[in-house]
Amino acid sequence: MSKILIRGAKVLGGEPQDVLIDGATIAEVGTGLSTEGAEVVEAAGQVLLPGxxxxxxxxxxxxxxxxxxxxxxxxxxxxxxxxxxxxxxxxxxxxxxxxxxxxxxxxxxxxxxxxxxxxxxxxxxxxxxxxxxxxxxxxxxxxxxxxxxxxxxxxxxxxxxxxxxxxxxxxxxxxxxxxxxxxxxxxxxxxxxxxxxxxxxxxxxxxxxxxxxxxxxxxxxxxxxxxxxxxxxxxxxxxxxxxxxxxxxxxxxxxxxxxxxxxxxxxxxxxxxxxxxxxxxxxxxxxxxxxxxxxxxxxxxxxxxxxxxxxxxxxxxxxxxxxxxxxxxxxxxxxxxxxxxxxxxxxxxxxxxxxxxxxxQATGHGRPVSAGEPANLTLVDTAYRGRVDPAGFASRSRNTPYEGRELPGRVTHTWLRGKATLVDGKLT
Missing domain, CATH: 3.20.20.140 (Metal-dependent hydrolases)
Structure with missing residues (x-):
């Protein structure tokens, strides 16, 4: 689908809102947005950040x-x-x-x-x-x-x-x-x-x-x-x-x-x-x-x-x-x-x-989460805590100082100009 509705995310840690992505662009930000024709990502409790x-x-x-x-x-x-x-x-x-x-x-x-x-x-x-x-x-x-x-x-x-x-x-x-x-x-x-x-x-x-x-x-x-x-x-x-x-x-x-x-x-x-x-x-x-x-x-x-x-x-x-x-x-x-x-x-x-x-001077990046802006976005489960396991890294190398250390937060979704590159913590 070309439309994605991120429902109930705390935009920049603020009040829960819905964010509608249409193609490569954020089409609308508000509450109670229609889900018609859109893939819905349930994001209650998560924080939505610009990419x-x-x-x-x-x-x-x-x-x-x-x-x-x-x-x-x-x-x-x-x-x-x-x-x-x-x-x-x-x-x-x-x-x-x-x-x-x-x-x-x-x-x-x-x-x-x-x-x-x-x-x-x-x-x-x-x-x-x-x-x-x-x-x-x-x-x-x-x-x-x-x-x-x-x-x-x-x-x-x-x-x-x-x-x-x-x-x-x-x-x-x-x-x-x-x-x-x-x-x-x-x-x-x-x-x-x-x-x-x-x-x-x-x-x-x-x-x-x-x-x-x-x-x-x-x-x-x-x-x-x-x-x-x-x-x-x-x-x-x-x-x-x-x-x-x-x-x-x-x-x-x-x-x-x-x-x-x-x-x-x-x-x-x-x-x-x-x-x-x-x-x-x-x-x-x-x-x-x-x-x-x-x-x-x-x-x-x-x-x-x-x-x-x-x-x-x-x-x-x-x-x-x-x-x-x-x-x-x-x-x-x-x-x-x-x-x-x-x-x-x-x-x-x-x-x-x-x-x-x-x-x-990264054009199209570091933009507000608002209508009309490029849909470069990151969704974070801030309540998550887990131990770092480099065996699951996407990087070719594993030289992390955090192996076995418990850290908070987990990126669940990443969108690059409206295209999901990470869904539920897994690369597309």
């Missing part, structure tokens, strides 16, 4: 299809309630030309589960020495607006300034992986009491904070936009808060795992907890939650980083950094932000749909 948008996803294709493909990654995204993801550039070959970003964009179109917007590399080969073809990637069919060397920092201040100047011409944004490389040589985990006790190389907070401080000043000088990837320390929060108070055009993201997990977990030496930036202290976690609540941190982004079994099931020092996150992100946000009273569901929609779509 989630992830500004920071690693889909690995081309080059590391053993970890993830655009198809498996977008299936994971749909399972987690996402209708749009931004694919990072650290592929093989690197997405530093119009040809590669168009390839990723077309693969996303073919998948049908989730819109994929490629992120272009800032520098050729992520080497930090020469600007990539920013203009050509923007003018390509992929229409790239976000550029990042994520996985590596654009550490040269002159290159960073030039990138900010270049993207300003077309309203783009540079998303910085804030990590001063000389301060993190040999680093294995957060620098602090736990690293000292375990004898692992420390990753100091200042390695992140010094780059953020430099880049917000560069953005102010140039009059351009900078976005801070996976912000992880209390000090970084204060720098971003200061920059915003000066009117600097900076936005920032936090990952679900940095909202929940701490460096105490590294005592197990389980590489599933090895991530970049590293898990920090309880003090940092609490500061990140407060900053997300008060708007200093703009959005939640997953930094979904899939790895094959052999790259994580090894000794700590040799293990790859990263965690999968698309299928658990909303549950972690409910656990850390909603169930703690720091955010309501309207706030979740803002941080996980409206604002990331705005930052990335």
């Amino acid at each position: 989630l948008v992830d500004l920071h996803t690693h889909l690995r294709e081309p080059g590391r299809e053993d970890s993830e493909t655009v198809l498996t990654g977008t299936r994971a995204a749909a399972s987690g309630g996402y209708t749009n993801v931004f694919a990072m550039a650290n592929t093989f070959p690197v997405a530093d030309t119009a040809g590669v970003v168009e390839q990723v964009w077309r693969l996303g179109k073919e998948s049908g589960y989730c819109d994929v917007q490629p992120i272009g590399a800032v520098t050729v080969g992520l080497e930090g020495a020469k600007l990539a073809e920013l203009g050509a990637m923007h003018e390509s069919a992929a229409g790239v607006t976000v550029f990042s060397d994520d996985g590596k920092c654009v550490h040269d201040a002159v290159i960073m300034r030039r990138a900010l100047e270049y993207v300003k011409a077309f309203g783009g944004v540079v998303a910085q992986h804030a990590q001063e490389p000389r301060l993190t040589e040999g680093a294995q985990m957060n620098e602090g009491v736990v690293s000292a006790e375990l004898g692992l190389g420390g990753w100091p907070a200042v390695a992140e904070e010094s780059i953020i401080a430099r880049d917000v000043l560069l953005a102010e000088h140039v009059g351009s936009r900078v976005h801070i990837c996976h912000l992880s320390t209390a000090g970084s929060v204060e720098i971003v808060r200061w920059a915003k108070s000066r009117g600097i055009d900076v936005t920032a993201e936090v990952t679900p795992h940095h909202l929940l997990l701490t460096d105490e977990l590294v005592r197990s030496y389980d590489p599933v907890y090895k991530v970049n930036p590293p898990l920090r202290t309880e003090r940092d976690v609490l500061a990140l939650r407060e900053a997300l609540a008060d708007g200093t941190i703009d959005i939640v982004a997953t930094d979904h980083a899939p790895h094959p079994h052999e790259d994580k099931d090894c000794e700590w020092a040799a293990a790859a950094m990263g965690m999968v996150g698309l299928e658990t992100a909303l549950s972690v946000v409910q656990e850390t932000m909603v169930d703690t009273g720091l955010l309501d569901w309207a706030g979740v929609a803002d941080r996980m749909s409206f604002k990331p779509a705005q930052i990335g």
Whole structure:
């Protein structure tokens, strides 16, 4: 059927309403809507959100299809309630030309589960020495607006300034992986009491904070936009808060795992907890939650980083950094932000749909749940609680830090322009 009636859902956590989808569009929102000619989805007690948008996803294709493909990654995204993801550039070959970003964009179109917007590399080969073809990637069919060397920092201040100047011409944004490389040589985990006790190389907070401080000043000088990837320390929060108070055009993201997990977990030496930036202290976690609540941190982004079994099931020092996150992100946000009273569901929609779509200029996504808008929607059973079982993941990889952990919330349905990609928790 082309018509779908979502009956009795709490739109953005508010009063129960009916939402009628007709084709690719929301036709009507109200109470007591007619069911004639429509497939009915009974949604009493569930929360209806705009489709989630992830500004920071690693889909690995081309080059590391053993970890993830655009198809498996977008299936994971749909399972987690996402209708749009931004694919990072650290592929093989690197997405530093119009040809590669168009390839990723077309693969996303073919998948049908989730819109994929490629992120272009800032520098050729992520080497930090020469600007990539920013203009050509923007003018390509992929229409790239976000550029990042994520996985590596654009550490040269002159290159960073030039990138900010270049993207300003077309309203783009540079998303910085804030990590001063000389301060993190040999680093294995957060620098602090736990690293000292375990004898692992420390990753100091200042390695992140010094780059953020430099880049917000560069953005102010140039009059351009900078976005801070996976912000992880209390000090970084204060720098971003200061920059915003000066009117600097900076936005920032936090990952679900940095909202929940701490460096105490590294005592197990389980590489599933090895991530970049590293898990920090309880003090940092609490500061990140407060900053997300008060708007200093703009959005939640997953930094979904899939790895094959052999790259994580090894000794700590040799293990790859990263965690999968698309299928658990909303549950972690409910656990850390909603169930703690720091955010309501309207706030979740803002941080996980409206604002990331705005930052990335994701046309048709992050829109209100109202008549005339694209039917990109996510239905969530917020009363559900269950243990995370990675065996059921749609992602090709299983490197989740939440295996066996009980988390709240379950995405039951996802619609991409009115087409169901997830029904009753199962991919279509």
